[in-house]
Amino acid sequence: MSNYSMHMLVCGGTGCKSSDSDILVEKLKKELLKQGLEETVQVVMTGCFGFCEKGPIVKIMPDNTFYTQVKPEDAEDIVEEHVVKGRRVTRLLYKDPEKNTAVEDTKHMGFYKKQLRIALRNCGFLDPEKIEEYIARDGYMAIGKVLTELSPEETISLMKDSGLRGRGGAGFPSGLKWEFARNNESDKKYVVCNADEGDPGAFMDRSILEGDPHSVLEAMAITGYCIGADEGFIYIRAEYPLAIERLKIAINQAREYGLLGENILGSGFNFDIGLKYGAGAFVCGEETALIHSMEGERGEPTLKPPFPAESGYHGKPTNVNNVETLANVPSIILKGAEWFSSIGTEKSKGTKVFALAGKINNVGLIEVPMGTTLREVIFEIGGGIKDGKKFKAAQTGGPSGGCLTEKHLDTPIDYENLVANGSMMGSGGMIVLDEDDCMVSIAKFYLGFTVEESCGKCVPCRIVNKRLHELLDRICSGKGELADLDRLKNLGEVIKDTSLCGLGQSSPNPVLSTLDNFYDEYYSHVVDKKCPAGVCKDLMEYFILEENCVGCTACARACPVGAITGERKELHTVNPDICIKCGACMEKCKFDAVILK
Amino acid sequence: MAKMDFIKLTIDGKIIEVAKGTTIYKAAKKLGIEIPILCYMDLENLNIENKPGGCRICSVEVEGRKNLAPSCSTDVAEGMLVKTNSVRVLNARRTIMELILSDHPKDCLTCAKSGNCELQDMAVKLGIREIPGQEYAEMSTYRLDTSPSIIRDMDKCIMCRRCETMCNDFQTVGALHAVNRGFEAVVAPAFEMNLEHSSCTYCGQCVAVCPTGALTEVDHTGKVISALSDPKKTVIVQTAPAVRAALGEEFGLKPGTRVTGEMVTALKNLGFDYVFDTDFAADLTIMEEGTELLDRLTKHLNGDKNVKLPILTSCCPAWVNFFEYHFPDMKDIPSTARSPQQMFGSIAKSYFAEKIGIKREDMIVVSIMPCLAKKYECQRDEFKVDGNPDVDYSITTRELAHLIKQANMDLVGMEKSDFDQPLGESTGAGVIFGATGGVIEAATRTAYELYTGKSLESVDFKQLRGMDGIRSGSVDFDGLEIKIGIAHGLGNARKLLEEVKAGESQYHAIEIMACPGGCIGGGGQPLHHGDSSILSARTKAIYEEDEGKVLRKSHENPYIIKLYEEFLDKPMSDKAHQLLHTHYFDKKKNTFEV
Numbered sequence A: 001m002s003n004y005s006m007h008m009l010v011c012g013g014t015g016c017k018s019s020d021s022d023i024l025v026e027k028l029k030k031e032l033l034k035q036g037l038e039e040t041v042q043v044v045m046t047g048c049f050g051f052c053e054k055g056p057i058v059k060i061m062p063d064n065t066f067y068t069q070v071k072p073e074d075a076e077d078i079v080e081e082h083v084v085k086g087r088r089v090t091r092l093l094y095k096d097p098e099k100n101t102a103v104e105d106t107k108h109m110g111f112y113k114k115q116l117r118i119a120l121r122n123c124g125f126l127d128p129e130k131i132e133e134y135i136a137r138d139g140y141m142a143i144g145k146v147l148t149e150l151s152p153e154e155t156i157s158l159m160k161d162s163g164l165r166g167r168g169g170a171g172f173p174s175g176l177k178w179e180f181a182r183n184n185e186s187d188k189k190y191v192v193c194n195a196d197e198g199d200p201g202a203f204m205d206r207s208i209l210e211g212d213p214h215s216v217l218e219a220m221a222i223t224g225y226c227i228g229a230d231e232g233f234i235y236i237r238a239e240y241p242l243a244i245e246r247l248k249i250a251i252n253q254a255r256e257y258g259l260l261g262e263n264i265l266g267s268g269f270n271f272d273i274g275l276k277y278g279a280g281a282f283v284c285g286e287e288t289a290l291i292h293s294m295e296g297e298r299g300e301p302t303l304k305p306p307f308p309a310e311s312g313y314h315g316k317p318t319n320v321n322n323v324e325t326l327a328n329v330p331s332i333i334l335k336g337a338e339w340f341s342s343i344g345t346e347k348s349k350g351t352k353v354f355a356l357a358g359k360i361n362n363v364g365l366i367e368v369p370m371g372t373t374l375r376e377v378i379f380e381i382g383g384g385i386k387d388g389k390k391f392k393a394a395q396t397g398g399p400s401g402g403c404l405t406e407k408h409l410d411t412p413i414d415y416e417n418l419v420a421n422g423s424m425m426g427s428g429g430m431i432v433l434d435e436d437d438c439m440v441s442i443a444k445f446y447l448g449f450t451v452e453e454s455c456g457k458c459v460p461c462r463i464v465n466k467r468l469h470e471l472l473d474r475i476c477s478g479k480g481e482l483a484d485l486d487r488l489k490n491l492g493e494v495i496k497d498t499s500l501c502g503l504g505q506s507s508p509n510p511v512l513s514t515l516d517n518f519y520d521e522y523y524s525h526v527v528d529k530k531c532p533a534g535v536c537k538d539l540m541e542y543f544i545l546e547e548n549c550v551g552c553t554a555c556a557r558a559c560p561v562g563a564i565t566g567e568r569k570e571l572h573t574v575n576p577d578i579c580i581k582c583g584a585c586m587e588k589c590k591f592d593a594v595i596l597k
Numbered sequence B: 001m002a003k004m005d006f007i008k009l010t011i012d013g014k015i016i017e018v019a020k021g022t023t024i025y026k027a028a029k030k031l032g033i034e035i036p037i038l039c040y041m042d043l044e045n046l047n048i049e050n051k052p053g054g055c056r057i058c059s060v061e062v063e064g065r066k067n068l069a070p071s072c073s074t075d076v077a078e079g080m081l082v083k084t085n086s087v088r089v090l091n092a093r094r095t096i097m098e099l100i101l102s103d104h105p106k107d108c109l110t111c112a113k114s115g116n117c118e119l120q121d122m123a124v125k126l127g128i129r130e131i132p133g134q135e136y137a138e139m140s141t142y143r144l145d146t147s148p149s150i151i152r153d154m155d156k157c158i159m160c161r162r163c164e165t166m167c168n169d170f171q172t173v174g175a176l177h178a179v180n181r182g183f184e185a186v187v188a189p190a191f192e193m194n195l196e197h198s199s200c201t202y203c204g205q206c207v208a209v210c211p212t213g214a215l216t217e218v219d220h221t222g223k224v225i226s227a228l229s230d231p232k233k234t235v236i237v238q239t240a241p242a243v244r245a246a247l248g249e250e251f252g253l254k255p256g257t258r259v260t261g262e263m264v265t266a267l268k269n270l271g272f273d274y275v276f277d278t279d280f281a282a283d284l285t286i287m288e289e290g291t292e293l294l295d296r297l298t299k300h301l302n303g304d305k306n307v308k309l310p311i312l313t314s315c316c317p318a319w320v321n322f323f324e325y326h327f328p329d330m331k332d333i334p335s336t337a338r339s340p341q342q343m344f345g346s347i348a349k350s351y352f353a354e355k356i357g358i359k360r361e362d363m364i365v366v367s368i369m370p371c372l373a374k375k376y377e378c379q380r381d382e383f384k385v386d387g388n389p390d391v392d393y394s395i396t397t398r399e400l401a402h403l404i405k406q407a408n409m410d411l412v413g414m415e416k417s418d419f420d421q422p423l424g425e426s427t428g429a430g431v432i433f434g435a436t437g438g439v440i441e442a443a444t445r446t447a448y449e450l451y452t453g454k455s456l457e458s459v460d461f462k463q464l465r466g467m468d469g470i471r472s473g474s475v476d477f478d479g480l481e482i483k484i485g486i487a488h489g490l491g492n493a494r495k496l497l498e499e500v501k502a503g504e505s506q507y508h509a510i511e512i513m514a515c516p517g518g519c520i521g522g523g524g525q526p527l528h529h530g531d532s533s534i535l536s537a538r539t540k541a542i543y544e545e546d547e548g549k550v551l552r553k554s555h556e557n558p559y560i561i562k563l564y565e566e567f568l569d570k571p572m573s574d575k576a577h578q579l580l581h582t583h584y585f586d587k588k589k590n591t592f593e594v
Helices: A021-034 A072-085 A131-136 A141-149 A152-162 A174-183 A204-211 A213-227 A241-256 A287-294 A323-335 A337-341 A374-381 A415-420 A439-453 A459-476 A482-498 A502-506 A509-517 A519-528 A554-558 A584-588 B024-030 B087-102 B118-125 B162-170 B205-209 B221-228 B247-251 B260-270 B278-301 B317-326 B340-356 B373-377 B397-406 B428-434 B438-452 B490-501 B533-547 B558-568 B574-580
Strands: A006-011 A041-046 A058-061 A065-067 A190-195 A231-237 A272-278 A318-322 A351-358 A364-369 A391-396 A402-405 A429-434 A542-544 A594-596 B006-011 B014-019 B041-043 B048-050 B059-062 B081-083 B150-152 B177-179 B186-188 B215-217 B234-239 B274-277 B363-369 B393-396 B470-477 B480-488 B509-513
Touching (some): A065 A072, A131 A213, A131 A241, A141 A213, A141 A323, A152 A174, A152 A213, A152 A323, A152 A337, A174 A318, A204 A241, A231 A241, A241 A272, A272 A287, A323 A337, A351 A374, A364 A374, A391 A439, A439 A509, A459 A482, A459 A502, A482 A502, A482 A509, A482 A519, A509 A519, A554 A584, A584 A594, B024 B059, B087 B118, B162 B205, B162 B490, B221 B397, B234 B260, B234 B340, B260 B397, B278 B428, B278 B438, B278 B558, B317 B490, B340 B363, B340 B373, B340 B558, B340 B574, B363 B373, B438 B509, B470 B490, B480 B490, B558 B574
Parallel strands (some): A190 A231, B006 B081, B234 B363, B480 B509
Antiparallel strands (some): A006 A058, A391 A429, A542 A594, B006 B014, B041 B048, B059 B081, B150 B215, B177 B186, B470 B480
């Protein structure tokens, strides 16, 4: 065994891999070999660091150097400069956007300063394909503790005391869920890990499975022990090939080590895990739909009750938990309920992972204590809005969620506050919008997603959402009327009131929440026929600026419908009645004289 | 029952106590409050319940609950306060109905289901007068699918899933299932192929429960009218036993009212040259099938290893399709006897055509059937002579009602007439073919007397009757105990068939009917709209007709005796084989088994 004095942690998440981080790893190894340092420096391909905006990431330990946007051709410099000569490669260091100075290590980076990583504790620190590394970071200690020191009841009670709630969306107390499944007697029970992550822009579950698969396996075994199940399944979408690959490796390793299978750690407890692949249907994240899909049936929800805890997979009591929820479990067992419940707010304990996306400087995956404010997330961790634009709203909870606006910036984020403000936690997608975003279009985008992803079982979700989408489309194309806004609200309320499952019930949230917070914008669309953000093309007109137009006739010649008139070397004008808004004139104009307004 | 099993709740201000596990919908019904339903269907005495909770029309307000509750599938709870008609409920219900209609064609005037459509009735009940936004509402649209028996016009599908419940849960045929997502979601055969290429047996139970015009029968009334108006053709008609027990419902008569004589008058008035009875052919079926049973039984008892028991009945064409598709390896088990419809056609176009001196090409045989699979059956190549089918057109009870109404007639108050001879005479044994257990009871009556040489004291084998999906009985054939199994519904048939396949069947003979209750519940019958007590009433009518007959054993039918004397020689003779028996095919389809 080698004793390495230095470790190079290279991100092997899906994002960084697609930016050639796997080639980078090979190059680094080759360079080290060239220098004869292969026994001194170890290159480790880890899971996601979260700072995807600046990927691929290379972190060098023990000095905590954080290199960003590293390309395979940088390998030589890193080895020669950093390793051999002991000098940091300044051009690869992260630059503080405000001070514009290079930041040498993660402790001083705004992105990491306010984060507290529990679910993501191992992501970016270990090689997910080596069980030894997980074990070295206290992996499988929790299952050991549970099997040797705690009864199932004691473990459930510990989980209840911790206050952990489901991270998949609804926020149901996990310990209580386990207790229900335990109390239903049956010859067979199942543990299911819901890895059917489907919110647009959310990728925390994928990152955990790619970066720390064993924590999920360990937690599932603990769940199995608690509820009395000997079999578990991970329902994962087939579009996550890397996560699937790493799970397969992890399951095999755990079996080899006797941490899955028969008589785990000599305790007499048996538990094994299999994989079930989903075809990428959003609705299959709903637990009854997920179970039907696992059974080979059409992935559509059924009414609850019966809950899966009573009648789930093949009619047997089944406990379904989301990936992120499970990833918290081993830490809670090891560090105690008190530790976990000391983090967060009164009713929402622990941390939450968010996927930051949209018009924000630091796109990526973050984990913060519950109760962190939106301002801290967006402006401190997220580094503020791109290009210095003005913050408009943050869409949380994905297509089921709503918008939080400037007035919510100082509201502590937790389950209750999000719902009270017309949004929801969901799985933790957070898309930041700036002044250039049209809220009607945003609502339409999300609703379009729901319309596509509805299973079609119940009328509200199948037909009413479609009509809602048609109304929004009309509003965006300038055909809307004032009465349509009342209709939007009524249809939205009816969908909430009558849909069969959580997907339908929450689907009008983006519409209702933008109507609430940005009524003026809707009003402009339907009454003034204007899109204040300048997004809805049908509500814009092409216009030629007198001060810039030189009368070159390029625009008039480019116009396919003859909407532009004007003599040579004189101002040209667009006839809006003829214009088809193709944009050819704007493209052709060399003087920035054609604008949309 | 212990006190704690009862639950007290308040619905629209009225207090009621109901058993635990009762739904809000059923509790309200007990109070006389009819909460509107659309997708929900409860065929109580058949144990079939469809409650996907999809239409949300039955939503009600429950105090303390965040959203509205679907009353069809929400159980009552102690102290529950339910409002079925609050403003919130009424608004939601109306909005949902308007939007269901926004994706439904507005061609009610020419729709096959007009006047008999649950969606139309609901629009009337809720007083829908306009559909806001219809002018820009996109409609989901699908390819029209026409098969020999059933037309699928999925533009009219409201995704109630009743057809799916019948096809998968009850029949275990698995031809129909929801496909696609969201607005494009629809019920269809796998890969949206045509019904004809699926494992559909044409039992028509999907049609029988469809609340709209999405699933209807292929209409042959036009062809029948054309035939009747062709002076060169002799048009004869046969009526199946179950038709007379249900046709009256189409004219407002109480379910279970028998209209045999009125029906015959109406058919004569419509211009049929001869009005005959499929019951006659049912008696003939018993002669052939009963003889085959005795033949196989005797050989089996004598140790002939090539002879297999049990013998399975073969008069139900959907059942024949079912085993040809799903159990082709067992196609030598059912009786080779053709169905009564086909026996009739075969005899009509040979024996009877000869008798009245016309060529078979100049004869048109029409059958009135409670069945949609009969439309397919009469088109099978085995039942054609030089391309000329034994039965030209098969129309349903519903289609006959339309014909009668078109001709300005009403069955109510119409005088009664008798069937024509020689193919109109039947015994009670022929009549009970219409109800589950009837064929095997009729066969038992004849087989017993032929086997034992004794006369039955009572012809009523009540142990073989009833509505349970699988029933069994045994009859003492003079010391030989004959064990009989009965199944109605193809799901139940499947269970018996699996037993036979596994070599575990205890029966000598099994009767199978594809439809609930037998032919009286066929896919071509007047629609029961979810009221399964109608099926029981029809069954009662069938047995009453049997009891009213002077002759109740097939082998005593004088015209059957004469037919054998003059034409067929004896049961299972060469001629009988040629005209009255058939063979089956391996039609296993490349589809998924349920």
